[in-house]
Structure formats: structure tokens, C-alpha cells
Amino acid sequence: MQYTIRKTSILICLLLTGTLVMSQQLSFTVSMEQPASHYFHVELHCAKVKGAATDFKMPVWTPGYYQRMDYAQNVENFKVKSPAGDTLVWEKNTGNNWHITHPKQSTFTISYDVKTTRLFVGTPYIDEERAFLLPAGVFVHPAGKINLPVTVQIKPWSGWRNVATGLDSIAGKLFTYTAPDFDILYDCPFLIGNLEELPSFPVRGITHRFIGYKPGVANAPAFTSDLQKIVTTASDIIGDIPYKHYTFISIGPRGMGGIEHLNNTTISFGGNALEDPKGRIRALNFIAHEYFHHYNVKRIRPIELGPFDYDKGSRTNLLWVSEGLTVYYEYLILKRAGISTEEDMLSSFRNNIMAFQTQPGRLYQSLQQASYNTWSDGPFGRRDEKENKTISYYDKGPVVGLLFDFAIRHNTGNKKSLDDVMRTLYREYYQKKKRGFTEEELRKVIEQTAGGPLNELFDYIYTTKELDYNKYLGYAGLTIDNSGQAPTYKITRIANPDGLQQEILESWLGK
């Protein structure tokens, strides 16, 4: 969110009230002398702090992973010292808040250790192989002062020589980085170790890099060519690239998941996945998904997802847009980039339809409820319950996205599509209004693009009404073939499409 805007506003503040903004200086140093112990050591040097007491907080979650993580419970050996070495008094008065009393000192150093247990893109982790520093789980911030600039110096373990991050480095200082505020710091993880960088590539004149721990890519030129096609196709949908550099950061083949950020993504990835054709499509779909998120959720976003509530989490009814439509676009991007076939793409939708239709939860939970309740239900709905009563927006979201796209194309004689909705949201809310959109504003943009109300489709969001697949697939000359004994949800072309059906299908497929 607002990377360039924040930078600009800070620059203006510096010009107008330089002394005020510069009054408080915050610099972190992170060391890791015994990787096998699974601990990071953190020091935060604070200078020119006003007042006699300051609260410092650690986020309870990291944006992109909508689960409460309570990172502060992994903090040990919390200490505060004056420059003379005196111990300052502190009290942990809530689960993630340290109240530090510094009646005479404007300069002091906070230090603590962070225990790590799990190699996952949503948690910090260190072992003998590599360190993954997830900022929300490592760095505290002065309460209410998220907008302060901050520097970070990484001291890698002596056997390691590389650091990868989306942050800008400070010239002339080894492994030292600057963030204009804590939102950006929390958005830029660090991967530290002996890393491998694949050949970088330009798109629209902007450099894109892939750096990872043991990426294991046998054919790097072929893989980076696929990445370049993905970035080119995704950025052609929106028509603009808003960052100055972008880095794909892979934490290695053993980890789990992927999380999107403004100018980087952290993924778990192993090159052996590329070696069979289906695995390659799955891996590239996953990467396209994380990449497209820098538009959809980081910039094209629900109003609730920024500024973030780092204390409680930020709930929204619109994860079906942020996650569901990102799945929709991962399939489209691969097809339009010439990486996947029509059959690959239709079979991906079929898998989502099958997963959704075979869950009893579809009759209990709407997409809007699945979005809002993910904080309690888990990212894929509740598991292990006797009677399934939840759904996953990763399944119903892309399917409803498909129906919306075909409805818009049909209603406008194929003059408009869901791409126009995404472009309008980007332009009107991210670029012009510099904020997210409400549910009402989203509906207005979709219906204006379609040229009229889409009540039935919005019922698919807000109710558990069963989806009329064939009505909407029919707009593109497609149908669900359930002619066998058990439903297979296979999507096929109808025999004799009319001109508009044919045109919609071909432009949707990117021909």
C-alpha cells in the first residue's frame, strides 16, 4: 500500500518540519551467532526520544496471512539499557506491548531474543541452512508511531554471505537497509544465507530478480523466461508497474506457503517441481498468484486492509476479491502468457468447482462470511469438523470470478471484462483516491462496467444460493458436462456457438 505516496509525504514532512520528523531515531541490528539454536538477537537503538515513558509493540499478525500469530510470545530476554549501561524499568502490560520508563534518558537500547520454530513464510525462522526474517515477528515499533523511518543492519552468521530483501540498501554500509516507515519494514522480509540468484530480467524497463535458498532450477533461462512472461502478462492487464524493483524470494523447498508484498514476494519453492508438466503449471500458477497480489490486495484493496490494525488484525468481507480473484487471474495469466493450455486452465476451474460443489459447507456459508470469518475458521475454512459448514474462498472465489467475467463480457457485447473492473479499481482508488474501496464502491464499479445490475451474481457472494454454471459459462460457449454416472464438472465447449459466444471465448483465452 502507498509505497510511493508514503515516501513522498515523508519527503514533504522532512522539508517542512525536518527537526520534528528527525527527532526520533530508530535503528535495528539483528545478529544470529548460533543458527542451530533457532534464535535471532535483536537490538533497537533509540535516540532523541521525547517524554519519560514509551510503549513498544510487536504486531500480532502479518498482512497477507489472516491469522493471529501472537509473535510477541516468542520474545525472550527483553532488556533496556541506558548509554551508561544502567538497566531501565519496563513492564509487559499486554500480550504485545512493552511499557518502558525512561525519565531522564532520551537515548536507550532495547535488546531481546526471538525464538523460532517453524519454516513458513508467515513466521521468522533460522537454522544452519538459512535465516528467514519475517519482520512482523522480529521488530517492535513505538506505539502510535508507525510512520517513523527506521534502519536495519543485518549481521549474517559468519558462514553466510548474502541477504535478500525488498528494502532499499544504504550505500556504503554492508547489509544495512532503510525503510520510510514500519508499514514498509513489515512488508519486506529478509532471507539470509548462501543464496543463489538467477539471471534478472526487465519488464517495462524495471528489473525483476529471483533469489533463493537452494532454488534447484535445472534450466534457469527457461524458468526466468517463464517469469518474465508472467510479469509482462500481469502488468499488461493493469497497464502500469508501480514499483522500482521487484524480488521473488524463495525460502527453499522445505518451507510452506507464499506471502505477497509491495515489491517482493516470499515463496516456498523447489526447482524439481518444474520437472513434470503438471508440477510446472502448478508452480508457475502459484508464482503468478503471489506476483499478481502486488496489484490485487496490496494496491487494489478493500478499505479495511490499510492502514493495518497490527494489534487486532484487519477483517474484511472482501477476501473473495483479494484472494479469490487472484486465483482467477493466476490461471488467466498463465494461459495468456502462452505457458498453459486451454485444457490446463479449464481443468483448474473444474478442480475449484469440484472442491466447492462437494463441500456441504456451500449450503451454510456465503463467500462474504468465509472472507470475514477466516480469522477464526482458518485460511481454507474449518477442517476436521463432523459436519462441514464452511467453504474456501480459494475455490468459490475464482469460480464466481469466472461467472462475473462472462456476465460482463456478455452484457457489453464483449466490449468490457473483469480486466476493466481491475483497471478501474487501480486507477480510481489506488492511484487517485489513494485508499481502498468499500463493498458498495466495488459493486458500483462492477455494475457500471457491466452496464447494469448483476443481482444474481451478488447473491452468489452474500448468500448460499446455488450457482447456475451453465447460464454463465454459456455466454462463452462453454458448458459443464456431468453426463457420466457421478458429476465430473468437466468444462467443455458447446457444439455450435454463435458469433458473440465465440468472440467472448477467444478473447478470454487470449487468442
Ligand SMILES: [Zn+2]
Ligand atoms: Zn493469495
